[in-house]
Amino acid sequence: MAREPSKSNRSTAGDAAIRDDARVEHARAHCEARRLNFTPQRAAVYRTLLAFNSPVKAYDLLTRMQQDAPGMAPMTIYRALDFLIGAGLIHKIAATASFVPCAHEGAHAHGQVAFFVCQRCGAVDEVEAKDMIHALDRARPHGRGFAMQSIEVHGLCADCIAETSPAQR
Amino acid sequence: MAREPSKSNRSTAGDAAIRDDARVEHARAHCEARRLNFTPQRAAVYRTLLAFNSPVKAYDLLTRMQQDAPGMAPMTIYRALDFLIGAGLIHKIAATASFVPCAHEGAHAHGQVAFFVCQRCGAVDEVEAKDMIHALDRARPHGRGFAMQSIEVHGLCADCIAETSPAQR
DNA sequence: AGTAGCATTGTTATGTTGTCACGTTTCATA
DNA sequence: TATGAAACGTGACAACATAACAATGCTACT
Missing domain, CATH: 1.10.10.10 (Winged helix-like DNA-binding domain superfamily/Winged helix DNA-binding domain)
Structure with a gap:
């Protein structure tokens, strides 16, 4: 890589x-x-x-x-x-x-970006997150006053899933 | 919290x-x-x-x-x-x-929990995130195969907003 | 009982990540 | 040119995390 x-x-x-x-x-x-x-x-x-x-x-x-x-x-x-x-x-x-x-050279507002972070290979995918923010606000029952600045989603990317699953069989 | x-x-x-x-x-x-x-x-x-x-x-x-x-x-x-x-x-x-x-004593599936983390005081609020997962999946244009395990939302909690904004005025 | 294999724990050392404190330099501007 | 704030240099250290190997204890089979 x-x-x-x-x-x-x-x-x-x-x-x-x-x-x-x-x-x-x-x-x-x-x-x-x-x-x-x-x-x-x-x-x-x-x-x-x-x-x-x-x-x-x-x-x-x-x-x-x-x-x-x-x-x-x-x-x-x-x-x-x-x-x-x-x-x-x-x-x-x-x-x-x-x-x-x-990824946007600073051209986005605070709280409007999310990172998908692969815990195995460390790859990071940065995406605009306006829609996510709304979804999160609706999904969250309490903590209304929370001012989001960024979101990190942790997990495994497609490549790492492909590499690890066969070994587990 | x-x-x-x-x-x-x-x-x-x-x-x-x-x-x-x-x-x-x-x-x-x-x-x-x-x-x-x-x-x-x-x-x-x-x-x-x-x-x-x-x-x-x-x-x-x-x-x-x-x-x-x-x-x-x-x-x-x-x-x-x-x-x-x-x-x-x-x-x-x-x-x-x-x-x-x-907060659920282990009684939730992987990828179904989100943490709201205050960057000022460190407080953490853990919530079930099934709805968020769906929202994230829909909002995300690429990274199809990503297997989510947890979500961290970083920002400021209501208390810390209340304490910091008067000083900024 | 004997013992082989495994999980758990102890111990020492080391690697990695991040900050503090304080002094010096740079530079715009008054 | 004074001077004050921002930027930078430097050394020590604090905080976070793991490697490597030894010792112990459990358990499952003979």
Whole structure:
């Protein structure tokens, strides 16, 4: 699943890098429009997160960034991640203590997004959740005043079900 | 987030202990019916978790249990918690890395429960979620084969909204 | 009774994730 | 240029979780 940074497949990797660069520029504009300070450090963390192309743990991000910036400390990563979450550019997945770029580049309201998290492989699928919110509100008998910010659905993705069921027979 | 509209807050620690004891016996029967080994150690961890009456972190549980059993190691706690989760007697709340007794004493199917988790105070409200599951299934455009096991809704509870909004005005 | 196999528990060490505290740098702007 | 807030560097540490292996005890079969 992980994309190797190998030198084969060069054109694909290059295309991905170009797409990531575009997303970084989009994020910069997003922050400028909100008077948020999209510093080089924050941009670098965001850029690195994009390159993984899958949910990333803070220390994996740190390890990767230390290749270019030896001595970088955990705090540096966590501060940048906090900023990016606040800006709506990334999300934290509690189930796996990992981070993913927002699939909508921050362009959704709070409480209108849901994550389907596979507990086996860690894959995350982010979907708009307006309809779900309504369904949840109706289905919930009490706790009326609860202000939803995100939903995590934990379970097994189709791929992992396919891989595990035969072994159990 | 009280589950029942109590007539008064006069319930004593003694009453609570008696209720907890009943729940431990219920859990014992639950396990025996499933040929699961509800050992004294596991019972003790469950009993201690019940006594907190709120979401508990593993190390808080450890600290408490070390009062009676000095030298108890983290492994011991985590093993018991794993067993209790497997037995359906408790749930893990990923958002706060904490554990709560199942509000239904294990009497619900997998994928039919949702947790409303307050990100400020950590309070957890567990509700049956059959209706939500259907709503989620309908609202979700892709990820057809996803097998839901639990839902965590993250946000702010009514109490915390009441406490924070005046300060923000 | 003997013993093989398994589940449970004990013990030590280690790995992983996240935060605190405090000092320094940067930079817009008054 | 002063100065104050935001951002950043750094080291220590707190909190959360598991690996690995030893010891114990149960139980099922001979």
